[in-house]
Amino acid sequence: MSDVSPSPALRRGLGDHIILAAVLVLSVAMVAPVLWVIGLSLKDNAELMANPNSVFHPPYIIDNYIAIIGTSAVFRWIVNSLIVSVGLTFGTLVLASLAGYGFARLEFPGRQVLFVIVLFGLAVPEQAVLVARHQIFSILQFHNTYQGIILPGLSNAFGVFLMTQYFRAIPKELDEAALLDNASRFKIFWKVLLPLTLPAQATLGIFTFLGSWNDYFWPLISATRKEMYTLTVGMASVQSNFAQSEGVGFLMAQAVFAGLPIFIVYLFFQKYIVTAVSGAAVR
Amino acid sequence: MSSNRRRTGPNGSDWRNALFIAPYLFFFLTLLVFPLFWGIWLSFHKADTFSSGAFVGFNNYVRLFNDHVFLQSIWNTFYFVFLTVPALAIIGLTLALALNSSSRLATVLRSLYFSSSVLSVTIVTLIWRIVFVPQFGLLSTIYGWFGAEAPAVLADPDLAMIGIALTTIWWCIGLPMMLFLAALQQIPGDIYEAAALDNAGWWRTLISITLPSIRRTFVLVLIIQIVLQFQLFGQSWLLTRGGPNNLTKPIVLYIYDIAFRRWDVGLGAAASEVLFALILVAAMTQYLISRRQEER
Numbered sequence: 001m002s003d004v005s006p007s008p009a010l011r012r013g014l015g016d017h018i019i020l021a022a023v024l025v026l027s028v029a030m031v032a033p034v035l036w037v038i039g040l041s042l043k044d045n046a047e048l049m050a051n052p053n054s055v056f057h058p059p060y061i062i063d064n065y066i067a068i069i070g071t072s073a074v075f076r077w078i079v080n081s082l083i084v085s086v087g088l089t090f091g092t093l094v095l096a097s098l099a100g101y102g103f104a105r106l107e108f109p110g111r112q113v114l115f116v117i118v119l120f121g122l123a124v125p126e127q128a129v130l131v132a133r134h135q136i137f138s139i140l141q142f143h144n145t146y147q148g149i150i151l152p153g154l155s156n157a158f159g160v161f162l163m164t165q166y167f168r169a170i171p172k173e174l175d176e177a178a179l180l181d182n183a184s185r186f187k188i189f190w191k192v193l194l195p196l197t198l199p200a201q202a203t204l205g206i207f208t209f210l211g212s213w214n215d216y217f218w219p220l221i222s223a224t225r226k227e228m229y230t231l232t233v234g235m236a237s238v239q240s241n242f243a244q245s246e247g248v249g250f251l252m253a254q255a256v257f258a259g260l261p262i263f264i265v266y267l268f269f270q271k272y273i274v275t276a277v278s279g280a281a282v283r
Numbered sequence: 284m285s286s287n288r289r290r291t292g293p294n295g296s297d298w299r300n301a302l303f304i305a306p307y308l309f310f311f312l313t314l315l316v317f318p319l320f321w322g323i324w325l326s327f328h329k330a331d332t333f334s335s336g337a338f339v340g341f342n343n344y345v346r347l348f349n350d351h352v353f354l355q356s357i358w359n360t361f362y363f364v365f366l367t368v369p370a371l372a373i374i375g376l377t378l379a380l381a382l383n384s385s386s387r388l389a390t391v392l393r394s395l396y397f398s399s400s401v402l403s404v405t406i407v408t409l410i411w412r413i414v415f416v417p418q419f420g421l422l423s424t425i426y427g428w429f430g431a432e433a434p435a436v437l438a439d440p441d442l443a444m445i446g447i448a449l450t451t452i453w454w455c456i457g458l459p460m461m462l463f464l465a466a467l468q469q470i471p472g473d474i475y476e477a478a479a480l481d482n483a484g485w486w487r488t489l490i491s492i493t494l495p496s497i498r499r500t501f502v503l504v505l506i507i508q509i510v511l512q513f514q515l516f517g518q519s520w521l522l523t524r525g526g527p528n529n530l531t532k533p534i535v536l537y538i539y540d541i542a543f544r545r546w547d548v549g550l551g552a553a554a555s556e557v558l559f560a561l562i563l564v565a566a567m568t569q570y571l572i573s574r575r576q577e578e579r
Contacts (some may be wrong), residue, residue: 102303
């Protein structure tokens with residue numbers, strides 16, 4: 001054996017290298033399914049039917065993507081998803097900022113108890129309230145409307161919790177100085193403190209947008225009319241076409257097309273998303 | 284103490300201050316608290332979409348536990364959690380250990396492993412359907428290279444849930460990795476320098492420094508994932524519709540079937556209360572076990 005007494009540094013490096021090699025191999029499994037889907041989306045349906053292996057050779061065509069522009073309801077669903085996600089993100093930021101400031105900075109009767117109750121809200125999974133919520137929305141005739149899809153998300157306690165933590169971390173001297181200048185509570189909140197919470201707003205905004213864009217269960221049971229589908233529900237509804245496999249290339253093109261917007265968002269905001277995730281983790 | 288605060292602090296207690304909380308509280312009470320209790324109330328009634336009918340006591344719960352499909356779905360859910368949660372924790376930790384550096388390769392791989400997490404369940408299941416499907420499937424193509432025939436994973440009673448678990452791990456691996464990475468960054472570097480001076484090897488450093496330092500994160504990852512994976516729905520619904528033979532039907536899919544396809548709202552509400560209780564118990568158990576170990 002040649003490794004009579006390897007230095008600690010060398011041994012440490014070896015272990016790291018073995019793990020890194022394993023991780024590299026695993027990344028092939030991460031990428032391969034996506035490449036496969038993209039490959040199929042670039043093939044003619046008839047050619048695929050005749051020979052599935054034809055995905056490995058040219059000709060590659062973009063006809064499937066052109067067909068989306070002509071026929072597909074995907075655009076409508078993307079617009080619906082945008083309205084819902086932007087609406088919910090905006091609403092959540094407003095509600096959570098106001099409540100976070102209130103819980104962190106102001107005194108009013110019952111504050112402690114209310115905050116604890118809101119924290120308990122974090123522990124309630126969506127399924128525990130889903131059935132009752134659906135019935136309430138039926139009575140209010142909120143199903144198949146934008147507010148019907150948006151409103152439940154506004155009750156999420158995570159944002160309030162995050163913003164309260166963030167407001168608490170801001171030095172109190174700042175608002176005390178403003179109070180001496182006779183600024184109103186709202187003015188202190190709006191002019192002095194809110195600008196300082198921008199990083200937290202970004203974190204919460206990204207989380208809310210991603211969660212809302214990808215939400216499947218509530219839109220599935222609330223938006224039952226095709227023109228009110230969000231992108232996730234719409235894409236799920238075309239999956240059943242899968243049985244008639246003459247449309248595999250077309251279906252895959254739709255999948256790529258539908259995945260694209262959020263993927264572009266990810267590429268652009270990657271740094272923020274990663275900081276958001278790990279920032280929320282440390283807390 | 285409190286009078287002191289009132290005298291010196293500019294923040295006097297004033298009910299008008301609660302106006303800042305009021306908007307959120309309105310949605311919290313109407314869309315979370317009220318439905319929570321309304322759901323419990325519904326579970327004791329024979330109800331449909333618009334109305335709740337007669338009070339039936341524990342009848343819904345009795346029906347539930349006499350329904351072998353429901354019992355099967357509880358078993359399926361636990362099986363799925365057992366398949367995914369340890370794998371997500373261990374693979375996530377391995378990835379974090381390997382990619383905890385500022386090198387270019389590590390940065391690229393980190394974003395690669397996290398990228399699947401931003402996709403919706405619909406896209407993820409579409410991708411994996413095309414992996415598992417017999418004719419055009421990636422799997423059957425790879426088997427084909429070796430002249431073998433791939434099993435029809437999603438139609439096979441023994442393999443279907445494993446296929447759903449693989450899909451889920453592929454989808455969800457980003458979050459545990461990120462949580463572990465954040466924890467690894469918190470370990471002060473001088474501990475490692477001291478270990479290096481003590482001639483501690485790679486393995487020994489891992490066992491006696493790295494792992495103990497991130498134990499709390501490990502528990503956090505387990506709890507988050509247990510709560511998350513207990514709510515399995517989309518993957519099963521879209522990949523297998525709960526089949527074959529209800530073998531991949533989780534509790535949430537059972538609730539969906541009963542409450543929103545058969546409109547037996549009372550029974551569906553009862554099932555969702557059972558799920559709620561299971562999640563609470565599982566998360567609490569995990570938390571208490573970890574607390575006890577820490578005290579020791």
